[in-house]
Amino acid sequence: MRRAPGFAATALLTLALGIGATTAVFSMVYGVLLRPLPYAAPNRLVRVWEEYPGGVSPAGNRWLSRSTYDAWRQRTSTLDAIGGYAIGDYQIGITPGSERVKMFGARIPAALLDMLGASPALGRFFRDDEEHDNGPRAVVLSDALWRERYGSNRTAVGSSLEVDGVVYTIVGVARPAFDFPDPRVRFWTPYVMPPSTATSNGVVVFNAIARLKPGVTLAQAEAEGTAAARSVPKHRLTELFFGKGGPVIIHARTLADDITAPVRPALSVLAVAVALVLLIACANVTNLLLSRGVTRQREMAIRVAVGGSRARIARQLLTESAVFSIAGGALGLLLAW
Numbered sequence: 001m002r003r004a005p006g007f008a009a010t011a012l013l014t015l016a017l018g019i020g021a022t023t024a025v026f027s028m029v030y031g032v033l034l035r036p037l038p039y040a041a042p043n044r045l046v047r048v049w050e051e052y053p054g055g056v057s058p059a060g061n062r063w064l065s066r067s068t069y070d071a072w073r074q075r076t077s078t079l080d081a082i083g084g085y086a087i088g089d090y091q092i093g094i095t096p097g098s099e100r101v102k103m104f105g106a107r108i109p110a111a112l113l114d115m116l117g118a119s120p121a122l123g124r125f126f127r128d129d130e131e132h133d134n135g136p137r138a139v140v141l142s143d144a145l146w147r148e149r150y151g152s153n154r155t156a157v158g159s160s161l162e163v164d165g166v167v168y169t170i171v172g173v174a175r176p177a178f179d180f181p182d183p184r185v186r187f188w189t190p191y192v193m194p195p196s197t198a199t200s201n202g203v204v205v206f207n208a209i210a211r212l213k214p215g216v217t218l219a220q221a222e223a224e225g226t227a228a229a230r231s232v233p234k235h236r237l238t239e240l241f242f243g244k245g246g247p248v249i250i251h252a253r254t255l256a257d258d259i260t261a262p263v264r265p266a267l268s269v270l271a272v273a274v275a276l277v278l279l280i281a282c283a284n285v286t287n288l289l290l291s292r293g294v295t296r297q298r299e300m301a302i303r304v305a306v307g308g309s310r311a312r313i314a315r316q317l318l319t320e321s322a323v324f325s326i327a328g329g330a331l332g333l334l335l336a337w
Contacts (some may be wrong), residue, residue, distance in 0.1 A: 001323075004292070008324075011288050015328025018281025020335030025274040027336070029267050033260050038177040040117025044212045045255040046221065048082070050229055055243025063205035063241060065229075066193070068250070072228035079223045080213050083112035084206035085191055087182055093162030101209050103145075104184040105163070108190040115211050116180060122146075123157040123172030131190045136274040138190060139168035141174040161188065181207070205241050209255060218252045225250030285328075289321065 036042050049062035056093040057063070064084065073082055085108045091100040110126040118125070121143065130138045139161050141150070150156040163166050168189060179185060193206070212221055229248045242248075257264075303313055 003300055007288060007292055011285050011324055012328050012331060014281050014284050014288070015324070016331035016335050018278045019329055019332025022274050022278040023332060023336035025270055029271045031250075033264060033267055036258050038114075039180070039255075041211065042256060043254065044080075044216075045116070046212060046215070046218065046252045047255055047258040048210050048221070048225060048250060048252050050225075050242065050248050050250050052230050052238075052242045052245030052248050055239065055245025061241075062207070062251075064208040065235075065238065065241075066204035066206075067232045067235070068225070068248070069206075069208065069286070071232045071241050072225050072250075075228070076224060078213055078216045078224045080211045081111060081115045082208060083115060083191075084193055085109070085112060085181060086206055087185065090164050092187075095160075100162075101152045103186045104182065105187045105189065106181060106185045108180070108188050109191045109193070112191075112209070115209070116178075118178050118180070119175065120172040121175045122154060125172055126190045131192055133192055135190075136166040137166060138171045139163065140172045140174055140188045141170060142174050142179070142186045142188075146173045161187070163187070173251040181209075186317050203235050203237050205239060210252070218254070222250050222254045223253065248262040285324075293317075311314075 032218065037045070039045060047062075049064055050068055051062075067083065069084065076082075085106060087106045089102055090105045092103045092105075093100050109131055113125050120140065122232070123140075125140060129135050141156065141161075146152060146156060153234070157170055157172060159170050161170055174188070191206075193204070210221070213219075218323055226249045231251055234248070253261075260267075302311060
């Protein structure tokens with residue numbers, strides 16, 4: 001390396017760029033696409049929704065109707081549990097009379113938290129009596145909100161938080177890894193699911209996830225859900241939410257695939273592209289070593305003349321390549337970091 005600094009620097013830099021870029025991108029792909037979700041039995045958690053083929057939802061949402069939810073839950077053999085939730089923007093008042101702050105929040109039932117295997121870092125989650133319109137108002141903070149707005153003070157539990165003008169009591173703080181159903185969520189309140197007759201149009205729709213029973217496939221769950229959805233009468237205003245289309249069908253997709261669906265194509269293309277970059281880097285270093293080998297023909301001839309065996313010369317060249325590989329790999333990891 002000292003005798004050929006230009007060659008050494010070029011080879012090491014080429015390896016470092018190829019390995020560094022590949023490691024950085026693979027770390028991102030693993031964190032987003034491959035790492036298991038931090039929930040109980042994540043491979044059995046699925047997002048479910050209904051569709052009327054040919055119909056287009058005005059808002060582009062993927063909902064499950066209350067009528068389908070009731071019919072499916074009452075006679076299911078494929079699901080361990082199913083639950084609904086809602087997400088949205090809210091105006092938050094940290095203290096009474098303080099300036100309102102816009103934050104992303106979610107409404108979620110206690111049964112769905114149990115389905116996810118979630119547990120609080122501080123305090124508790126919701127009770128059944130809090131999932132009613134006239135029940136106690138409870139809210140759970142995210143770890144980020146607790147640290148940012150309350151300075152990680154444990155006395156935050158039991159204090160008040162104003163959500164859209166309604167005062168809630170903080171009953172717990174979630175663990176840092178819990179960010180369902182969206183990383184932007186900063187707090188959770190109980191999800192109160194109204195009966196179908198509670199709204200003026202008689203149709204209730206919401207986001208829903210379910211946990212499959214062991215051994216059940218997505219196709220089996222979809223077939224059972226479709227049969228349940230078609231067993232109940234279709235409300236005349238259903239088209240407002242799902243559009244006008246053919247007979248209803250139920251879709252099920254693993255929660256991990258559903259969460260990563262928007263970014264999966266881009267990350268997959270990026271992973272393939274960076275893998276090709278690594279191959280090009282390796283090919284370039286190979287060409288450099290071959291060119292360097294041509295200039296060392298006289299050296300190798302002298303080594304053979306003074307008694308060097310083929311095996312010993314091969315061992316020397318492998319050792320040199322190993323040193324380059326280790327040094328280039330170390331630089332690549334540093335660059336990736």
